[in-house]
Amino acid sequence: MLELGPLLSRAFQALQSWVILHGVPPLAAWILAKAIQVGVLVLLVSLVPMVLVYAERKVAGFMQARLGPMNVGPYGIFQTLADGVKLIFKEDIIPVGSDRLMHIMAPMVVVSPVFVCFAPVPFGKGLIPIDLDISVLFIFAISGISTIGVLMAGWGSGNKFSMLGGLRGAAQLVSYEIPRVLSVVPVLMVYGTLSLKSIAMGQVGLWHGFLPKWFIFYPFIGQLAFVIFLIASVAETNRTPFDIPEAESELVAGFHTEFSGLKFALLFLAEYAYVFLSSAMAVALFFGGGDGFTLGGWIPSWFWFLGKTFAIVFLFLWFRWTFPRLRVDQLMQFCWKFLLPWSIVNVGLTGLMILLRK
Amino acid sequence: MERTLPTLIFACMAILLIGLSLIVVTARSVFRGAVALTAALGVVAALFALLGADFVAASQLLIYVGGIMIIMLFVIMLSQRPLDHLDRQTNEQWVWGAFFALAISCALIMQFRAVYRGVFVTTVATPTTASIGRLLLGDMVVPFEAVSLVLLAALVGAVYFGLDGKDRT
Amino acid sequence: MTLSLHHFLMLSAIIFGIGVYGALTRRNVLGILMSIELMFNAATINIVAFNHFLYPDKVWGQGVVIFVMTLAAAEAVVGLSLVLAIYRNIKSVYTEKLNLLHG
Numbered sequence A: 001m002l003e004l005g006p007l008l009s010r011a012f013q014a015l016q017s018w019v020i021l022h023g024v025p026p027l028a029a030w031i032l033a034k035a036i037q038v039g040v041l042v043l044l045v046s047l048v049p050m051v052l053v054y055a056e057r058k059v060a061g062f063m064q065a066r067l068g069p070m071n072v073g074p075y076g077i078f079q080t081l082a083d084g085v086k087l088i089f090k091e092d093i094i095p096v097g098s099d100r101l102m103h104i105m106a107p108m109v110v111v112s113p114v115f116v117c118f119a120p121v122p123f124g125k126g127l128i129p130i131d132l133d134i135s136v137l138f139i140f141a142i143s144g145i146s147t148i149g150v151l152m153a154g155w156g157s158g159n160k161f162s163m164l165g166g167l168r169g170a171a172q173l174v175s176y177e178i179p180r181v182l183s184v185v186p187v188l189m190v191y192g193t194l195s196l197k198s199i200a201m202g203q204v205g206l207w208h209g210f211l212p213k214w215f216i217f218y219p220f221i222g223q224l225a226f227v228i229f230l231i232a233s234v235a236e237t238n239r240t241p242f243d244i245p246e247a248e249s250e251l252v253a254g255f256h257t258e259f260s261g262l263k264f265a266l267l268f269l270a271e272y273a274y275v276f277l278s279s280a281m282a283v284a285l286f287f288g289g290g291d292g293f294t295l296g297g298w299i300p301s302w303f304w305f306l307g308k309t310f311a312i313v314f315l316f317l318w319f320r321w322t323f324p325r326l327r328v329d330q331l332m333q334f335c336w337k338f339l340l341p342w343s344i345v346n347v348g349l350t351g352l353m354i355l356l357r358k
Numbered sequence B: 001m002e003r004t005l006p007t008l009i010f011a012c013m014a015i016l017l018i019g020l021s022l023i024v025v026t027a028r029s030v031f032r033g034a035v036a037l038t039a040a041l042g043v044v045a046a047l048f049a050l051l052g053a054d055f056v057a058a059s060q061l062l063i064y065v066g067g068i069m070i071i072m073l074f075v076i077m078l079s080q081r082p083l084d085h086l087d088r089q090t091n092e093q094w095v096w097g098a099f100f101a102l103a104i105s106c107a108l109i110m111q112f113r114a115v116y117r118g119v120f121v122t123t124v125a126t127p128t129t130a131s132i133g134r135l136l137l138g139d140m141v142v143p144f145e146a147v148s149l150v151l152l153a154a155l156v157g158a159v160y161f162g163l164d165g166k167d168r169t
Numbered sequence C: 001m002t003l004s005l006h007h008f009l010m011l012s013a014i015i016f017g018i019g020v021y022g023a024l025t026r027r028n029v030l031g032i033l034m035s036i037e038l039m040f041n042a043a044t045i046n047i048v049a050f051n052h053f054l055y056p057d058k059v060w061g062q063g064v065v066i067f068v069m070t071l072a073a074a075e076a077v078v079g080l081s082l083v084l085a086i087y088r089n090i091k092s093v094y095t096e097k098l099n100l101l102h103g
Helices: A004-021 A026-063 A079-089 A100-117 A135-143 A145-156 A160-191 A196-201 A221-236 A251-256 A262-286 A301-320 A328-357 B004-026 B030-050 B054-078 B094-116 B129-137 B141-162 C005-025 C029-054 C060-090
Strands: none
Touching: A004 A026, A004 A301, A026 A079, A026 A100, A026 A262, A026 A301, A079 A262, A100 A135, A100 A145, A100 A262, A100 B030, A135 A145, A135 A160, A135 A196, A135 A262, A135 B054, A145 A160, A145 A251, A145 A262, A145 B030, A145 B054, A160 A196, A160 A221, A160 A251, A160 A262, A160 A328, A160 B054, A196 A262, A221 A262, A221 A301, A221 A328, A262 A301, B004 B030, B004 C005, B004 C029, B030 B054, B030 C029, B054 B129, B054 C029, B054 C060, B094 C005, B129 B141, B129 C060, B141 C060, C005 C029, C029 C060
């Protein structure tokens, strides 16, 4: 009843026919409807990181037995807004010996792919901006473009330490992409499709009447795949315990030392948007994305999707304040010598399971 | 309008691609050339999507932009001197190089115009992932396995060349 | 003015020509490697265009293109590790310094 999907699609059809009635060609009407959807998506992806920054500081505070931001607004809810305004008004410094063009373009290259990556994510029934047949591969491919931005940021900073920080960051991002992609392969093998919407729809229903048909409940392969995906996503988004490239006490904040003001805000926004994207992907792939008891239609699917996504985002935030930081060689060893073999073993075990099921 | 939108998109992408390729071959700073090459590879991926090859477009972004260009940027960052961008980047045989390049491309263009002018197709784009999967494990399984051996050889070779002198026993 | 096969083929010919110019005239070894990547991409555009226009219901061209991309990746990796080894020895990546075998 509260399902937004059918409601929104009917609203967009009505808008298109009204516009066509006033003499606009059908293609332009379709572009207008898509442009409004794109605008809503961009707005959502820009606002959710602001909420996440506030949530992180509050969660950090409560885990450290203190209150977190409390001054700006009731319980400090306008803290992120104040931070944003402060960053916009800061002076934009470009170092003298650096490549100006690279310095200006680096935050753009880091931030733009994340908006595109949200297009095939199924936010609920009928609430998917565009249903691609290759959505999982599309998301992984486009998020690889941000790594180029990290390298450009390291080069454009003009000092050797930031360049090393950029190189380290890019090495970490490229290394952890492999277990991340391989850990998703079992899901693709079982459901036979790369489309996130079909994978989420394939997990609707109950085993024996009480266990949801989510991938995470598959014996051993579900949990292993989810754990590897979670750890690799934490490393991909440069969160602690893997945040050597950007921690404040390491290499003087690494590749984003020389970025001040709005550029730093954009890099920050990219990190939290990627956290939200990784959680949304994990929910759609492993947790059924939008599946859950509906109480006779009163709890809509997008509520379940967002609820599960924010639960996994809470996991990301929890990791940050629980584990100490890994050194860069421990980080690389962990990826290549532990996560990669186990993800390959996972693919093999899934193949075995599919064979035995027939 | 529906027939000219793909043409318009193609024209924009073609101009962008040619401009970026010219930056790649004439930039004084090799880093800028590499970033222009990354953008050019992204435009080529968009061209693949325009041609209805969705899996190949995503693979192009994943392999080229997310893999090869990152390694190339790594090596550029590790091997540049501070005053490199003040040298000229073309050697003294550039006249012959330009002549050969023009000759090859003009010959190809004239031949393509003569033979393949006016070949149209009106099919709707269908998803290709399942067909490519069946092809790779069906008719093309021998090249598939051979390529994995080539990748193993490349991996071992790259690691060997990256070792220091005393590790190479 | 509908999109036809020869538009894509002409574009790939132009990019191939630009790649040939770069490979023949750049002084920097990495510049030569980048021009070689441009030539690879021109060829792949060609193959996928042929596949789409002449054989729309088959995917052989796209399968071949996946192999081309993989082999280009392998070649780029080995070439770049060679460049790193060269840089470690003679501290330069310019082609006129690589003349040990010069007569």
